Amino acid sequence: MTIETALGKQSRHLLHDVAMPRGKMPGITIHIFLQLLRILAMQQYIYHNGLMTKTDKTGRSPLSANHKDALAKGRTQGSIIRRYLDALEQQRPRRGRRRSPESIQRRIDAIQLRMSRANSLEKVHLRQELLDRQAELNKLESTDRLSTLEADFIKVAKEYSERKSISYSTWRASGISPSVLERAGIERKKKQ
Numbered sequence: 001m002t003i004e005t006a007l008g009k010q011s012r013h014l015l016h017d018v019a020m021p022r023g024k025m026p027g028i029t030i031h032i033f034l035q036l037l038r039i040l041a042m043q044q045y046i047y048h049n050g051l052m053t054k055t056d057k058t059g060r061s062p063l064s065a066n067h068k069d070a071l072a073k074g075r076t077q078g079s080i081i082r083r084y085l086d087a088l089e090q091q092r093p094r095r096g097r098r099r100s101p102e103s104i105q106r107r108i109d110a111i112q113l114r115m116s117r118a119n120s121l122e123k124v125h126l127r128q129e130l131l132d133r134q135a136e137l138n139k140l141e142s143t144d145r146l147s148t149l150e151a152d153f154i155k156v157a158k159e160y161s162e163r164k165s166i167s168y169s170t171w172r173a174s175g176i177s178p179s180v181l182e183r184a185g186i187e188r189k190k191k192q
Contacts, residue, residue, distance in 0.1 A: 074163070077156040084153040087146050088175050090139060104137045150180060157184035 063071070111130045118126055153176075160166070168188045171181055181187075 077160045080149075080152045080156050081160060084149040085174060085176075087149050091146060092175065099136070099140075101137060101140050104133050104140070108133050108137070154180065154184045157181070158186055161186050 108130060111126050111133065115123055115126050115130075157171075161171070168181060168186055171186060172178070
C-alpha cells in the first residue's frame with residue numbers, strides 16, 4: 001500500500017466525518033485536517049508494510065517473558081499473604097465464652113438427639129444450629145491449616161514487604177505476631 005492510497009482512503013472517511021454545512025470549512029480547519037490526513041496515512045503505511053511493532057488491543061507492546069514472570073510471582077505472593085491474613089482474621093478471638101471442641105461436640109450430639117422428637121419448625125432451627133456448631137468445630141480444628149499458611153507467609157513476606165514498601169508496624173497493625181515477622185526476616189526499624 002502506498003502513502004497516496006492510504007491518504008485517499010482516509011481522506012474520504014475524514015471528509016465525510018468533518019464536513020461542514022454547504023461543504024465549506026474555515027481555513028485553519030483545512031490546514032489541521034490535511035496534517036491529520038498525512039499523519040494517519042503515514043501510520044497506515046508503516047503498519048501495513050510491517051515497519052511497526054505488533055501491539056495488543058490497547059495499543060501497547062506485548063509484555064516480555066520476564067515481565068510476565070514478575071507479574072505471576074507478585075500475584076502468587078499476594079495470594080499467599082491474603083490467605084494468611086484471612087485465616088488470622090478467622091482465628092481472632094470473638095466476644096463471649098470460648099468453647100472447647102469437646103463442648104461443641106457434646107452440643108452437636110444433643111442437637112441430633114433432640115431432632116428425632118422435634119416438630120417440623122423446631123427441626124429447621126435445630127438443623128441451622130447443627131450447621132453452625134459443625135462450622136465452629138471445623139474452624140477450631142483448622143489450626144494445622146494456619147501453620148501451613150504461616151510457613152508460606154514466612155517464605156514470601158520479606159520480598160513482598162520490600163517490593164510494596166510495607167513496614168513492620170503495618171504488619172503488626174494487621175495482626176501479624178512479632179515472632180512470625182522475625183522468622184520472615186522483617187525487622188523493626190531502629191529510631192535514630
